[in-house]
């Protein structure tokens with residue numbers, strides 16, 4: 001990780017779960033990290049809990065589903081640091097329901113999933129790559145995807161979440177090719193697809209009420225395992241591009 005020491009990273013969805021674990025990993029590894037989320041106070045709390053770390057943690061409020069919020073955020077980052085080296089698109093939401101859901105707020109929820117998981121990642125990526133190019137250094141962008149971005153092992157309940165992850169996977173590859181065609185061989189792009197991870201997501205989405213019982217019955221990995229996979233991608237030499245990395249818990253049936 002030494003080659004990234006002192007570099008600047010941005011992580012979306014940094015207030016909980018996988019994003020939080022990545023922020024902690026970066027700070028402990030000497031990477032300065034800007035954590036973005038709507039609940040930015042939770043990111044400030046992460047910094048306080050960790051205490052002194054070689055990499056500093058900066059919290060900034062950002063709703064990735066809102067283009068103005070994304071633009072304001074990256075303007076703030078540009079004014080503060082000038083450029084960045086690493087960007088992780090991690091923020092995503094899910095709600096338990098169907099595409100044909102008749103509930104009153106279903107359209108709003110469906111739009112929110114698309115705007116957060118896909119459109120949000122697109123807008124953040126455009127800004128992030130612009131700031132990576134300003135650094136004239138090596139850059140790395142990782143999209144936190146999902147195994148449901150590869151296949152649909154269980155269609156019930158996931159509605160547009162899985163399609164946003166399919167789209168994110170295609171987006172990752174198109175971006176990789178665009179960068180090469182434009183002569184930029186310094187910025188690498190990767191798609192990281194976890195299986196089940198123990199986080200707040202399943203409860204927040206309304207899939208289950210008792211997270212502890214669910215994770216006891218279901219093979220899963222921890223957020224820290226996903227952060228470890230991010231670090232694996234970061235540690236590869238500059239001439240190696242891991243384009244796709246899938247991590248499943250041992251015992252996962254799908």
Ligand SMILES: NC(=O)c1ccc[n+]([C@@H]2O[C@H](COP(=O)([O-])OP(=O)(O)OC[C@H]3O[C@@H](n4cnc5c(N)ncnc54)[C@H](OP(=O)(O)O)[C@@H]3O)[C@@H](O)[C@H]2O)c1
Nearest residue numbers: 013015016017018037038039063064091092146197199200
């Ligand atoms: N958990 C799993 O089993 C699993 C499996 C495969 C892939 N993944 C993927 O892993 C990533 C992280 O998921 P997680 O399980 O860690 O979820 P989580 O615990 O629910 O955390 C989601 C994070 O996204 C942020 N977020 C949500 N909407 C946002 C918005 N509009 N703007 C900015 N931030 C927003 C949340 O922060 P605020 O609410 O403070 O904004 C929170 O920090 C997602 O891309 C997810 O699809 C998860």
